[in-house]
Amino acid sequence: MSLGTMNHLGITLSDLKRNEEKFYAPVLGFLGYEKVEDMDEMTLWFSAAHGCSINLWQAKTKAKQPHDRYAPGFHHFAFNADSREEIDRLHALLKKIGATVLDAPAEYSYVPGYYAVFFADPDGLKYELAHIPPGAIG
Template sequence: METMQLHRGRLIDHIHLVVRDLPASKRFYQAVLHALQLPMGGEGDDYFWADELFVSSAQSESAQGHLTGRHHLAFQAQDEAMVKAFHEAAIAHGGKDNGAHGPRNYHPGYYAAFALDPDGNNIEAVYHGPARRSAPSVQVDF
């Protein structure tokens, strides 16, 4: 597996989802990532990946025969239109509606949509709006 760019200093390095039906998951994730203008990174016989997301079958060496449980993943979107496109792509490619696109009361400007992927993972696209575009960097000393 090759990487496009190594990012240091992030809280999460990557997440691995182990799925029952790899082709169904691949169709779903290709569609939603395309709607979010994110490229697929690569694939093999029993896996595919995009940026920090790695998805494999239970038969892959890294999965060791076990499915992962239900997860919630939130992808960042550039604007509200991209959130809507994500939701439409998710539903059209095997996902189930889990919350139509619209504002949420999480913080001012939070606009999101939710869909369940073929394995029941709650996948979200969120645009934080102009009120939350950038937050100041904070250093914490331990």
């Protein structure tokens, strides 16, 4: 592995089994992750292609307030896409599973050709799938 690459991401959910079935299983499967561990309080999704895992945890307590991405803490997490078509395909999947689409696929002015879709899990955690054309940065 290379210095600075992501090893794993741990996400705590209000209802692990429900959120995984409704949202994370279809989305992570689309992104190339496979469930490799399934325990009562945690499931582990791994991508050999990415060398990274995503660990989903069952919350031990109920949240006192809804997630606020503008308070200190997690704002959003962005995954890479190889093409705009992959983003459009994920958008179709998100609509099919009834996920919250925050911003439909569009080109954004962050860098030339930046194309992304923004969406949220059942707990309101924000995610993005982004395509940045080769050579657009640097």
